[in-house]
Amino acid sequence: MYSKTEFQDSSFIDDAEILSSLVEAKETAKDVGAVRAILDKARSCNGLTHREAAVLLEIDDPQLEHELYALAKEIKERIYGRRIVLFAPLYVANHCINGCVYCGFHAGNNAMCRKKLTMEEIDQEADAILALGHKRIAMEAGEDPVNIPLDYIIECMKRGDSIRRINVNIAATTVEEYRRLKAAEIGTFILFQETFHRPTYAKMHPKGPKSNYDWHTTALHRAQEGGIDDVGTGVLYGLYDYKYETVAQLLYAESLEKMCGVGPHTISVPRMREAEGVDMEKFPYLPTDEQFLRIIAVIRVATPYTGMILSTRETPETRRRALDLGISQVSAGSCTGIGGYHKEIGQPEQPDTAQFKVSDERTPDEVLTWLCEDGYIPSYCTACYRQGRTGDRFMSLAKSGQIRNICQPNALLTFKEYLIGYGSDHLKELGEKVIAGEVEKIPSDKIKTLTKERLHKLEEGAQDLYF
Numbered sequence: 224m225y226s227k228t229e230f231q232d233s234s235f236i237d238d239a240e241i242l243s244s245l246v247e248a249k250e251t252a253k254d255v256g257a258v259r260a261i262l263d264k265a266r267s268c269n270g271l272t273h274r275e276a277a278v279l280l281e282i283d284d285p286q287l288e289h290e291l292y293a294l295a296k297e298i299k300e301r302i303y304g305r306r307i308v309l310f311a312p313l314y315v316a317n318h319c320i321n322g323c324v325y326c327g328f329h330a331g332n333n334a335m336c337r338k339k340l341t342m343e344e345i346d347q348e349a350d351a352i353l354a355l356g357h358k359r360i361a362m363e364a365g366e367d368p369v370n371i372p373l374d375y376i377i378e379c380m381k382r383g384d385s386i387r388r389i390n391v392n393i394a395a396t397t398v399e400e401y402r403r404l405k406a407a408e409i410g411t412f413i414l415f416q417e418t419f420h421r422p423t424y425a426k427m428h429p430k431g432p433k434s435n436y437d438w439h440t441t442a443l444h445r446a447q448e449g450g451i452d453d454v455g456t457g458v459l460y461g462l463y464d465y466k467y468e469t470v471a472q473l474l475y476a477e478s479l480e481k482m483c484g485v486g487p488h489t490i491s492v493p494r495m496r497e498a499e500g501v502d503m504e505k506f507p508y509l510p511t512d513e514q515f516l517r518i519i520a521v522i523r524v525a526t527p528y529t530g531m532i533l534s535t536r537e538t539p540e541t542r543r544r545a546l547d548l549g550i551s552q553v554s555a556g557s558c559t560g561i562g563g564y565h566k567e568i569g570q571p572e573q574p575d576t577a578q579f580k581v582s583d584e585r586t587p588d589e590v591l592t593w594l595c596e597d598g599y600i601p602s603y604c605t606a607c608y609r610q611g612r613t614g615d616r617f618m619s620l621a622k623s624g625q626i627r628n629i630c631q632p633n634a635l636l637t638f639k640e641y642l643i644g645y646g647s648d649h650l651k652e653l654g655e656k657v658i659a660g661e662v663e664k665i666p667s668d669k670i671k672t673l674t675k676e677r678l679h680k681l682e683e684g685a686q687d688l689y690f
């Protein structure tokens with residue numbers, strides 16, 4: 224819903240500042256000492272400015288690149304440990320009045336089969352997602368005030384309340400509607416900017432309410448005003464130059480922190496994918512895999528306390544490398560079609576209702592096995608939101624380094640719960656070894672003892688234990 228009286232001044236996305244940062248960065252990147260000084264600053268885990276981050280996007284010396292990647296990995300592990308949080312997207316409706324040229328749901332795509340789940344189907348989807356072992360979802364819907372009013376989204380959230388955390392990705396709206404989402408116990412409100420570059424934004428959004436750049440770009444500020452203090456952002460890489468977008472994304476994060484007191488809780492890094500009714504030939508800015516990994520490493524060192532999310536748009540190999548460089552949350556076993564889970568768990572999407580084609584079609588069990596084999600701890604933790612550790616409370620724990628002491632035991636407890644309820648024999652054997660080894664690494668003796676007690680309680684039938 225649009226209101227012309229609400230905050231929508233997007234002048235903090237200053238095109239001249241972004242361009243001048245990029246010009247300056249090209250020169251600074253030639254100075255090895257200056258680059259190392261930026262890396263040293265990042266090592267303190269206090270983040271970087273968009274101007275400093277721009278320099279890291281420009282370096283082409285292989286040794287400096289290697290140092291950047293090693294630092295990204297070090298920072299990620301220092302803050303979050305080896306846990307990787309898992310989630311599943313839940314697409315509830317694909318009606319849309321917008322014309323986003325990169326999305327299979329766009330209004331002009333007559334080949335798309337339009338569908339909106341009934342409440343009974345929401346129940347079935349929630350059951351199917353829970354049967355996969357998931358505890359956290361990202362609820363997704365197109366924009367259509369007639370077919371998908373906010374009341375419908377709130378009703379879906381209520382029906383899915385057996386899922387422990389529901390993040391919501393819907394269109395930009397008013398402070399009052401954000402207040403209603405907050406009252407309905409939303410987890411994170413996620414809204415991708417898609418592109419910060421105004422002329423590209425206009426080209427990509429030729430019609431519908433989303434074509435209003437100012438309204439869209441200030442949505443997370445209004446969400447915070449409405450009381451939602453965990454907000455997630457992201458650009459869709461491939462729409463415009465990735466260096467411009469990354470610098471703008473960081474400028475945006477700085478503005479959110481300055482204006483609202485809390486920066487973004489998560490930054491997602493979706494990259495353009497093929498979709499029904501979308502011609503990939505029209506997207507010359509698609510970053511290569513190497514460029515994409517550089518983006519992830521730079522965002523990680525520039526915003527160390529922000530969760531970074533990667534979806535099944537990427538192949539298993541890209542996902543593996545991205546985890547090393549900064550990704551802290553991944554989707555698994557995703558269906559991007561409407562009602563896909565209860566119809567075909569573990570099988571490919573029905574193409575006629577899907578937003579994009581997934582590149583990683585492995586089941587959650589296969590993804591978890593892969594994570595364990597690579598030395599990660601799969602986590603279904605939703606504890607912070609349920610303990611009221613949101614917004615600045617979460618940030619103070621993250622900035623003091625204490626969050627890792629909570630993430631690690633919670634990862635072990637939720638992974639154990641998964642193994643008991645859903646793990647294959649092979650994963651159970653592997654996972655128990657991971658848990659036994661990792662529990663001994665918990666630095667606090669008190670937390671270690673409590674974690675062992677709680678692991679034991681889970682074996683005896685307890686559920687949903689967390690710190």
Ligand code: SF4
Pocket residue numbers: 319320321322323326327328329330364365366433
């Ligand atoms: Fe609609 Fe969102 Fe797709 Fe745009 S990206 S067409 S708003 S569903």
Ligand code: SF4
Pocket residue numbers: 308602604605606607608626629630631633
């Ligand atoms: Fe996320 Fe908090 Fe759980 Fe860590 S403890 S995984 S930050 S919810």
